[in-house]
Amino acid sequence: MPTVETLEAFYQKKLAWVPANLQSELGHFNIFKREEICSTSKPAPYSRRDYYKISLMIGDNRFHYADKSLEIRGSALLFANPQVPYQVESLSDQSGFFCIFTESFMNRSWGTRLTDLPVFRPGGHPIFLLDEERTRIVTEVFMRMQTEIASEYAYKYDALRNYVLELIHFAQKAEPVTTHYQHANASVRISTMFVELLERQFPIESPQQQVRLRKASDFAGQLSVHVNHLNRALKEVTGKTTTILIAERLVQEAKALLRHTDWNVSEVAYGLGFEEPAHFNNFFRKHTKMRPTEFRVV
Structure with missing residues (x-):
């Protein structure tokens, strides 16, 4: 980085x-x-x-x-x-x-x-x-x-x-330059940019703060690239898909919030962009094999 x-x-x-x-x-x-x-x-x-x-x-x-x-x-x-x-x-x-x-x-x-x-x-x-x-x-x-x-x-x-x-x-009022050529390190650059955008959403510091970029298409839109192009670049550089990288970072933040704050599960879920606590529970269990409440007391 x-x-x-x-x-x-x-x-x-x-x-x-x-x-x-x-x-x-x-x-x-x-x-x-x-x-x-x-x-x-x-x-x-x-x-x-x-x-x-x-x-x-x-x-x-x-x-x-x-x-x-x-x-x-x-x-x-x-x-x-x-x-x-x-x-x-x-x-x-x-x-x-x-x-x-x-x-x-x-x-x-x-x-x-x-x-x-x-x-x-x-x-x-x-x-x-x-x-x-x-x-x-x-x-x-x-x-x-x-x-x-x-x-x-x-x-x-x-x-x-x-x-x-x-x-x-x-x-x-003027026209920007839009004719680019692909640099030899294009995949590295777009991967770096993706990580920058992802990391700038963290840490979540209050129950009112919410992650806005959660889907591969959200990041592709910010970077002005097709979602398939973003996925190929990340796969080439990291060996992981866009969806997996986003999920891993959400899980990492979820663990930190569950371990180091007294927020209830609904507040943690909202901060991570889940409108329904049940969706967050299913997501967390899928990636950790534990429910959020179980992880909190381990």
Whole structure:
């Protein structure tokens, strides 16, 4: 499994320092020039970040995410979210900008979850090709960001949120790149993405929380692949079917909840996505040869 790059790790690795207010409840935002940060000799590892990122990439790059790979020649706008592991290989000299920010930074004035937006939605298409005119427009937005963040204006972060939204809406009016080629490690990538989506639903921390992705078709929909393609990829990498992997993880969480909480069986069943406790009882017994109440007292 790829590691998760935190904001602290990003700053430490790229700049050898960490901002003092990185964990502020107000959220975090910053902007950088790509040529000062990106390396053509040592690409960043294929991994998930715990922050959002919008990049204006000017140069030749190869982009990998889920089971897809894209080779971009020229300029493109990239939207990366914390749920999707990815890697960018720089194939030429780089220029452009990128900004990084947390969900809490945007949520101060934004009522929608960022992952509900098309540009950040898991399974969507996060890359937009730019012609010369669009590159100029996007460059100007990033330059205004750069000027704003260096200013003493009391409401500069409100202005910066508006610039982020300007980039989001600019991209959503455009057509994303949808022509991919299958990378040699396509099965590994889609398997990694599946596990990321599965694990992000756990642990279940309250009786009101409920697992939403429970069927192979749920995950296939999130990944924008056919359910048979997902199953083949997982079978190739893990030797197990999608259904078995989901069931094993549900059983693992069920055991933890039965052993370490005082929730009743109905609450455990609901949290794991079973609308009827009887269905959960049958599921648990099928996979453990024990009823939930029997397991709890062992």
